[in-house]
Amino acid sequence: MTTIDVPLTPTTTTVRGACPHDCPDTCAMLVTVEDGRATKVAGDPDHPFTRGGLCVKVNNYPDKTYSPDRLLHPMRRVGPKGSGRFEQVSWDEALDTIADTFRAKIAEHGSETVMPVSYLGNQGVLHGLTVGDAFFNRLGATVSERTYCDSGSCTAYAATIGATAGVDPESFVHSRYIIIWATNTISTNLHLWPLIAEAQKRGAKVVCIDPMRHRTAQRADWYIPIRPGTDGALALAMMHVIIGEGLHDEAYVRDHTEGFDELAQRVVQYTPEWASRETGIPAEDIRTLAREYATTDPAVIRIGVAIERHAGGGQTVRSIACLPALVGAWRHVGGGLLQLPLWAHPVNWPAFVHPEYRPPGTRVVNQFLLGRALTGELALDPPVTALMVYNSNPMVVSPEQDKIARGLAREDLFTVVSDHFLTDTARYADIVLPATTALEQHDIMFSWGHFYVTLNTPAVEPEGESIPNTELFRRLAARMGFDEEYFRLTDEELLAQAYDWSAPAMEGITLDSLRETGWARLNLPSADEYRPHADGGFPTPSGKTEFRSSALEAMGNFVVNLFRQLSDDHQPGTPVDPLPHYVAPRETAEVYPLNLLSPKSHAYINSSAGDQAMQKRVQGEQTLTIHPQDADLRGIEEGRYVEISNDRGRFVALAHLSVDVAPGVVVCPMGSWPKNAKEGGTVNAVNPFVFADLGNAPTFSDTRVEVRLV
Numbered sequence: 001m002t003t004i005d006v007p008l009t010p011t012t013t014t015v016r017g018a019c020p021h022d023c024p025d026t027c028a029m030l031v032t033v034e035d036g037r038a039t040k041v042a043g044d045p046d047h048p049f050t051r052g053g054l055c056v057k058v059n060n061y062p063d064k065t066y067s068p069d070r071l072l073h074p075m076r077r078v079g080p081k082g083s084g085r086f087e088q089v090s091w092d093e094a095l096d097t098i099a100d101t102f103r104a105k106i107a108e109h110g111s112e113t114v115m116p117v118s119y120l121g122n123q124g125v126l127h128g129l130t131v132g133d134a135f136f137n138r139l140g141a142t143v144s145e146r147t148y149c150d151s152g153s154c155t156a157y158a159a160t161i162g163a164t165a166g167v168d169p170e171s172f173v174h175s176r177y178i179i180i181w182a183t184n185t186i187s188t189n190l191h192l193w194p195l196i197a198e199a200q201k202r203g204a205k206v207v208c209i210d211p212m213r214h215r216t217a218q219r220a221d222w223y224i225p226i227r228p229g230t231d232g233a234l235a236l237a238m239m240h241v242i243i244g245e246g247l248h249d250e251a252y253v254r255d256h257t258e259g260f261d262e263l264a265q266r267v268v269q270y271t272p273e274w275a276s277r278e279t280g281i282p283a284e285d286i287r288t289l290a291r292e293y294a295t296t297d298p299a300v301i302r303i304g305v306a307i308e309r310h311a312g313g314g315q316t317v318r319s320i321a322c323l324p325a326l327v328g329a330w331r332h333v334g335g336g337l338l339q340l341p342l343w344a345h346p347v348n349w350p351a352f353v354h355p356e357y358r359p360p361g362t363r364v365v366n367q368f369l370l371g372r373a374l375t376g377e378l379a380l381d382p383p384v385t386a387l388m389v390y391n392s393n394p395m396v397v398s399p400e401q402d403k404i405a406r407g408l409a410r411e412d413l414f415t416v417v418s419d420h421f422l423t424d425t426a427r428y429a430d431i432v433l434p435a436t437t438a439l440e441q442h443d444i445m446f447s448w449g450h451f452y453v454t455l456n457t458p459a460v461e462p463e464g465e466s467i468p469n470t471e472l473f474r475r476l477a478a479r480m481g482f483d484e485e486y487f488r489l490t491d492e493e494l495l496a497q498a499y500d501w502s503a504p505a506m507e508g509i510t511l512d513s514l515r516e517t518g519w520a521r522l523n524l525p526s527a528d529e530y531r532p533h534a535d536g537g538f539p540t541p542s543g544k545t546e547f548r549s550s551a552l553e554a555m556g557n558f559v560v561n562l563f564r565q566l567s568d569d570h571q572p573g574t575p576v577d578p579l580p581h582y583v584a585p586r587e588t589a590e591v592y593p594l595n596l597l598s599p600k601s602h603a604y605i606n607s608s609a610g611d612q613a614m615q616k617r618v619q620g621e622q623t624l625t626i627h628p629q630d631a632d633l634r635g636i637e638e639g640r641y642v643e644i645s646n647d648r649g650r651f652v653a654l655a656h657l658s659v660d661v662a663p664g665v666v667v668c669p670m671g672s673w674p675k676n677a678k679e680g681g682t683v684n685a686v687n688p689f690v691f692a693d694l695g696n697a698p699t700f701s702d703t704r705v706e707v708r709l710v
């Protein structure tokens with residue numbers, strides 16, 4: 001156990017940990033342990049990104065570990081599905097039931113009848129997204145395609161500038177023009193904010209483009225409200241102005257880009273006047289934005305994940321990714337684009353996924369279709385008759401909530417859920433299994449928000465009979481008789497395989513050095529010098545920014561996700577125009593008048609912490625923010641319950657009237673638990689399963705609803 005010398009009482013130690021959540025900040029934690037019990041967590045003050053602070057979601061983490069609601073033993077269902085009535089069983093009994101039932105279902109229907117459902121409840125390399133993949137590949141289960149987050153954006157980004165880490169977030173202090181595009185930094189990427197605020201203090205102009213004037217937008221120098229799903233029109237019109245007025249960087253474009261002439265022709269049609277009609281932004285503002293962006297150095301764009309969640313999300317990111325090369329922003333420290341710097345982390349994913357275990361041609365079902373797969377609306381042969389959920393809570397995070405509930409209630413479906421708590425999903429399980437928290441397990445964290453690798457060392461013994469995800473799959477593999485060596489590797493051995501330690505980015509970093517320091521910056525130039533594409537060198541086929549994308553031309557629509565592990569499963573894509581173009585929102589005002597957004601909540605991390613007392617107090621009851629004009633039209637007053645509905649479903653929330661959302665837009669954060677919501681529904685009751693244009697991304701922002709008083 002790693003301890004640091006801190007003058008405390010003899011029985012008190014401090015253990016270095018890492019926040020396990022799916023959050024760009026990946027904070028380095030210091031865990032205080034007194035008499036074998038974790039009593040406090042704090043951000044590491046020496047970590048340049050964490051800077052001593054955690055966030056409202058995690059700073060009481062010991063309360064989670066020691067929560068009276070925590071699952072501590074395996075349990076078997078004794079009441080009707082969904083009732084939440086269970087009785088304790090032994091691990092042996094639970095594992096035997098799972099193995100026997102999997103075998104019986106497979107004997108009847110074939111191995112694809114088993115479907116895993118998992119995402120990023122835990123983000124660690126050991127216990128995170130890929131933890132069950134080797135097991136389910138070996139079993140021949142249905143491959144669960146996971147494109148919740150950034151796969152459309154990553155596909156577009158990779159097709160344009162390659163899988164590059166992009167701008168170092170710590171270089172933001174050198175930026176003079178910062179565009180925060182569709183992300184609420186202070187809520188979702190808190191530790192980037194001080195760097196932006198520092199740049200602002202040094203004279204940078206901060207621009208925020210969002211349909212909602214959220215807490216980050218309130219601190220911007222220029223807030224630009226935009227109609228949801230129309231950002232592509234704005235980016236294309238910016239290129240129209242930049243090229244039309246000769247503000248592009250001719251030398252950079254000549255040396256480091258492909259397809260400029262075709263792009264120039266393409267954007268002639270995308271005038272600011274046209275874009276103004278799409279976006280609702282005055283044409284003169286579009287011109288001003290384009291001119292300021294093109295003529296202020298260094299200029300940087302920060303896109304979040306929400307930018308992809310509509311019909312044209314992929315093409316939107318394509319257009320935005322073209323901008324920095326067009327104006328030569330990459331020449332400067334603090335200039336360019338920040339998407340997901342995870343591309344800098346040489347994680348050894350194949351060692352955890354073992355794609356070679358998978359029978360060739362195994363079917364792939366995207367998790368957005370879970371509700372349909374379970375109800376039979378998506379005709380699957382064989383049907384899904386066994387489901388195993390871990391690191392996810394589909395009743396909250398997946399679209400078509402009603403169908404998922406109906407599917408999970410099926411008597412012939414055998415469901416296993418591993419979690420910390422009895423979630424709305426776990427309530428439907430036949431077998432519930434208790435998982436350890438970050439304080440009780442080893443892990444190593446990459447980051448999708450900075451250039452540091454972080455080790456998580458267990459601080460305390462597991463509560464009850466909870467076990468880490470790795471151990472769960474070791475036990476299940478043994479029960480199924482899988483004898484591959486991988487299924488016997490200990491967590492210490494898995495840690496040793498987690499990164500490609502010989503990669504240049506890992507020079508000077510070892511597991512032993514991490515045990516001493518807890519975290520380390522990847523071996524890259526300092527943030528005061530880092531200019532990854534000052535001389536081009538984009539990781540695309542041509543080595544250039546591809547205005548005309550050779551990858552899209554050759555492959556059509558494809559899927560790049562965070563872990564690059566599913567691309568090979570994907571069918572050859574439908575053809576895609578290789579030049580950036582506009583794809584309008586899918587759902588229009590003709591059917592339902594209001595555009596619903598479901599961004600992240602401030603106090604929950606997706607659905608995690610959604611049932612913890614302190615976080616519930618901070619977040620408050622599920623609330624719908626609506627413009628006073630739209631509220632008036634419907635006789636809605638502040639604090640009244642309203643029903644939000646469309647032909648997919650309905651849910652109820654408290655109304656909050658605010659001019660911070662544009663007329664025609666309503667906002668309800670995701671993450672609340674249905675069991676705590678009035679009438680038991682949350683935003684994903686009305687969201688569609690439909691994919692965006694690239695990378696099978698979700699279309700959560702492309703959702704139309706009506707709202708009425710209840």
Ligand SMILES: Nc1nc2c(c(=O)[nH]1)N[C@H]1C(S)=C(S)[C@@H](COP(=O)(O)OP(=O)(O)OC[C@H]3O[C@@H](n4cnc5c(=O)[nH]c(N)nc54)[C@H](O)[C@@H]3O)O[C@H]1N2
Pocket residue numbers: 022118119120121122127148149150305390391392393394396397398418419420421423435436437469598599600605606607608670683684687700
């Ligand atoms: N409407 C709408 N829906 C959305 C989104 C949106 O913006 N709007 N966002 C989407 C996005 S971007 C994402 S990333 C997904 C997030 O979807 P998920 O990754 O599923 O999110 P969480 O709710 O954080 O985690 C799910 C569960 O994992 C459990 N868990 C945590 N750690 C462990 C562990 O070590 N072991 C086990 N067995 N379980 C663990 C947690 O307790 C929690 O119940 O949601 C997507 N859904």
Ligand SMILES: Nc1nc2c(c(=O)[nH]1)N[C@H]1C(S)=C(S)[C@@H](COP(=O)(O)OP(=O)(O)OC[C@H]3O[C@@H](n4cnc5c(=O)[nH]c(N)nc54)[C@H](O)[C@@H]3O)O[C@H]1N2
Pocket residue numbers: 022023024057149181182183184185187188189209210211212214226227228229230231303304305306307309310597598599600601602603604605606607671701
């Ligand atoms: N507090 C907190 N932090 C989190 C999470 C959490 O649940 N809670 N989840 C983590 C995860 S998994 C993720 S993916 C990230 C996501 O973090 P972000 O990328 O910031 O995503 P969101 O909060 O969903 O949405 C951000 C903003 O996008 C706006 N938006 C929605 N649609 C559009 C559009 O079409 N155009 C424009 N211009 N704006 C639009 C919304 O109004 C919202 O203000 O946050 C991470 N951090």
Ligand code: SF4
Pocket residue numbers: 019020021023024025026027054055056057058059190191605
């Ligand atoms: S959720 Fe994000 S900001 Fe909060 S402690 Fe974890 S990594 Fe840091």
Ligand SMILES: [Mo]
Pocket residue numbers: 022148149305
């Ligand atoms: Mo996400």
